[in-house]
Amino acid sequence: MKQLLMLFLCINCSTIANAQQKPNIVFILADDLGYGDIGAYGQQKIKTPNLDRLAAQGMRFTSFYSGATVCAPSRSSLLTGLHTGHTYIRGNKEIQPEGQEPLADSVQSYALMLQRAGYATGAFGKWGLGMVGTSGAPDKKGFDTFFGYNCQRQSHRYYPTHLWDNNDKVVLEGNDLNEKKVYAPALIQERTLAFIETNKDRPFFLFIPSVLPHAELQGPEDAWYRMYEHRFSETPHRGNDYGPEALVAGYASVTKPRATFAAMVSRLDVYVGQVLDKLEELGLSDNTIVMFSSDNGPHEEGGADPGFFNSSGGFRGVKRDLYEGGIRVPFVVKWPGKVKAGSETAHPAAFWDLMPTFLEIAGAPPAGITDGISILPTLLGKGRQKEHRYLYWEFHESGGRQAVRAGKWKAVRLQLKNDPDKPLELYDLQEDPGEQQDIAARHPDIVKKMEQYMQQAHVESPLFPLTGGR
Known part of the structure; x- marks a missing residue:
């Protein structure tokens, strides 16, 4: 009996050890960040030291593409591994009073597949693919934990009336579209870091679809804002202000739109740095692959000025265009000991390639239907990288x-x-x-x-x- 118990314990320990050897996967998705908005891709006016560090420690893609040129279809392409000629959501179709057209029951996401492969899964930020209680809600598409904006209209405001904690509505006291008390990205960041802490002893997939730096141009007037407050010439932007006439989907006025936008990008950069630091603090960095990208090209709403910042990185077009500036986005990957630090690739790849890549990294069964091709050979510098006939x-x-x-x-x-x-x-x-x-x-x-x-x-x-x- 004692020998059987010892055998069981050894098998159980081996199973735990194997599970812990699976790499953690962190995917950070900026909102409306252009190809040229960070230093690693040529930005001169905005400081992004953490993202630049991420790029220096990993691989920088120069021909990487988002799933679409606006939010919902881009995210649908990302989660389903299908381009917009096949993916279920192909436009920003709004549902009242809150939410967007939901992903159908039949739609499989990579998060569901990673969940089945033993990963803890969490999403923190902006969803936009189905309201709570529908077939497209985060918990129906493979996420154990979701915290943030379910509805992308709500995410127009950085001081929203509420967020969602899984299926629970979290009212933000003091935020009533008249007053601005609680800055939502800060709350979301707290929960993001807590997820890493909670799941440090098991493999996890962490999806961070940040709302930054999407319009509206708003944020605390703190050190990040003061860094740019007097740096640029400014033209105030008149919008739909907080107050009796405020609309959920509106964008507030801003006195210094250029300074505010730059501060938002730098704030995003600091949040990325905090994630990297948390992984390091917990001893998880060496067994974690970190990816960073954006959902589409730079926006012009709310007083944003992509021309001034060269946000499209010299490419033609912005958000809503299918020229390169609307769909070519930054993509950097760090994986210590696996992805060569300081490397660069011109391999053309897109959001739909991430599903097969994630599943291969996790050792999970491949997706039955996908338009994607795993980019793991490119990342590891090993084997033959298959290429698309077209994107x-x-x-x-x-x-x-x-x-x-x-x-x-x-x-x-x-x-x-x-x-x-x-x-x-x-x-x-x-x-x-x-x-x-x-x-x-x-x-x-x-x-x-x-x-x-x-x-x-x-x-x-x-x-x-x-x-x-x-």
Whole structure:
């Protein structure tokens, strides 16, 4: 009996040890942060020492793309491993009084798969893929713990009336759209760090979809703000102020929009640094892969000035565009002893590649259906990295838009709801990364191939019709 007990204990200890050997995964997602908004990608006016440190300690991708050019479809692509021609949510479809169109019951997320593989899972920040109690709520899509904004309209305000703690509504006393008392990102950051502490003895997946630096331009007038308060010339922005006429989805006025935006990016940087420091403090850094990116290109709402900061990093376009500035985003990965410090890659990859990458890192079974290709060979510098024939995006607002990248070629189609067969624009990203010279007339063979890719990639959705009858 004693021998059987000892055998059981040894097996049990071995199981625990193997579980603890699985790497923790931390994915930090900024909101509306442009390719050029951090120092590691060329930002000159805003200080981001922690993100720069993250990039220096890991790998920097120079051809990485978000799932879409606005929030909800980009996050749907990220979570489901499907591009916007296939993913369930393809637009910002609002539900009243709170929430967005929910992911369906049938939709599988990588968080569900990591959960089944033994990971503790937590999400802290902005959701936007289904209200509490619906099929798209965080707890239905694989997250043990969620704290933050469920509804992306609510996240327009940095001093919201409430947040959500799993299925419980947390009223923020003093925040009534008249008064600003409780700064929501600070509360969310506290809970983020607490999750790491709580789960330090088991493998965890931590998703941090930060609301920073999305408009509105607001925040405490603290050291981060004072660092920029007198640095730039400013033009005050008039918005929908806190007070009797305030709207949940509005953006408040701001006296110094440039200083405020810069402070918000620096605040995000400090929050990233706190996560890195917490991992170090708990001895988790060596067994944790940390990734950082943004959900789409830089915004122009609320007084933001992406031109002044070169937020698009020299690329054409901003949020809502399918030119590079709207979808090419920063992506850095740190994994001590696995990912070479100070390395860089031009391998073209996108949000839908992260599902197979996460599952391979976790040793979990691969996803049954995905548009993604694991980028683990690129990260580790080992084995052959498979490549996409093409990367595809569609956007259901602004008249309907499509884009496809295949190698150095990039095609964009605009206003296709009025004309589904509207001619493509074609760009050579190798010679013309700023997409200034439309060379479609010179390359009819390439245009034909890109049209074929668009036709292959787009599967019509009854919830989000792209052309209204195509």
